[in-house]
Amino acid sequence: MNRQIVVTGAGKGLGYSIARRHVALEDHVLALEFRVTDELLALQRENPTLVTVKTCDVSNTDAVRSALAELVKGQSPVDIVYNVAGIFFESDRVPLTETNIDIALTLYNVNALGPVRVLANVAPLLHNGSVVLNVTSEAGSIGDCKRESEYGYSMSKAAANMASKIFSNEYRSRGVRVFCLHPGWLKTDMGGEGARLSTFSVTPEESAGKLVEITTHPQDIPDDVMYMDFKRNPLPW
Numbered sequence: 001m002n003r004q005i006v007v008t009g010a011g012k013g014l015g016y017s018i019a020r021r022h023v024a025l026e027d028h029v030l031a032l033e034f035r036v037t038d039e040l041l042a043l044q045r046e047n048p049t050l051v052t053v054k055t056c057d058v059s060n061t062d063a064v065r066s067a068l069a070e071l072v073k074g075q076s077p078v079d080i081v082y083n084v085a086g087i088f089f090e091s092d093r094v095p096l097t098e099t100n101i102d103i104a105l106t107l108y109n110v111n112a113l114g115p116v117r118v119l120a121n122v123a124p125l126l127h128n129g130s131v132v133l134n135v136t137s138e139a140g141s142i143g144d145c146k147r148e149s150e151y152g153y154s155m156s157k158a159a160a161n162m163a164s165k166i167f168s169n170e171y172r173s174r175g176v177r178v179f180c181l182h183p184g185w186l187k188t189d190m191g192g193e194g195a196r197l198s199t200f201s202v203t204p205e206e207s208a209g210k211l212v213e214i215t216t217h218p219q220d221i222p223d224d225v226m227y228m229d230f231k232r233n234p235l236p237w
């Protein structure tokens with residue numbers, strides 16, 4: 001389809017599956033990754049005209065600017081941005097009195113500010129019809145929150161939701177659609193052993209398929225729905 005796609009966290013898990021799906025659709029993918037993986041390099045080797053790989057630590061403002069510099073300089077329009085890169089620490093799954101509060105700063109820097117850094121650079125390349133999909137989580141929902149732990153992760157995802165909403169307000173008049181997506185409980189490294197064994201979890205390939213269907217057909221999602229899960233069930237903020 002010849003669209004220009006940007007994906008963070010593209011080396012493995014959900015980000016890699018999204019990148020692969022767009023390559024299959026013959027889109028151009030700028031795949032940004034913290035530590036470039038063999039899988040991603042193989043995707044690039046097999047599709048040299050479609051895939052560009054760059055290292056990018058989304059927690060570092062200069063690194064994000066530098067990874068996106070060539071794209072920004074070329075001024076080619078960007079059609080879809082997926083902010084997928086994220087971190088979770090098992091050590092966050094403890095009561096408040098045992099929580100390492102400083103870890104929350106690391107989670108916030110990657111999960112909340114990472115997407116903001118990416119958008120601050122690509123925003124001038126977005127156009128009427130561009131779509132931004134920020135992979136947040138149901139963990140970012142305050143209205144639905146039943147957790148009694150995971151302070152840092154949940155707070156970082158709620159903050160990412162807020163950033164998405166403000167960006168959506170700012171760019172709505174330019175025709176840019178923004179979504180916050182809970183991708184499901186993923187059979188990935190982050191989802192862990194529990195997700196790999198569970199029948200309630202979803203493969204990154206399946207989740208990526210649903211997400212790509214949303215970004216390539218945004219008109220199918222009602223205008224007032226922005227935060228939802230991968231099955232399109234709206235989530236309360």
Ligand SMILES: NC(=O)c1ccc[n+]([C@@H]2O[C@H](COP(=O)([O-])OP(=O)(O)OC[C@H]3O[C@@H](n4cnc5c(N)ncnc54)[C@H](OP(=O)(O)O)[C@@H]3O)[C@@H](O)[C@H]2O)c1
Pocket residue numbers: 008009010011012013014015033034035036056057058059083084085086087088110135136137138182183184185186187188189190191192195204
């Ligand atoms: N897994 C779940 O069940 C679940 C549920 C809800 C929401 N989510 C969200 O979905 C997204 C994808 O999750 P996943 O399960 O695919 O996770 P994953 O398999 O752990 O992959 C996460 C990716 O993000 C990259 N990353 C981490 N820190 C980064 C940084 N500072 N800069 C750039 N890239 C960085 C990782 O790179 P390295 O491997 O090099 O560190 C990795 O490629 C995350 O935002 C996560 O919070 C996941």
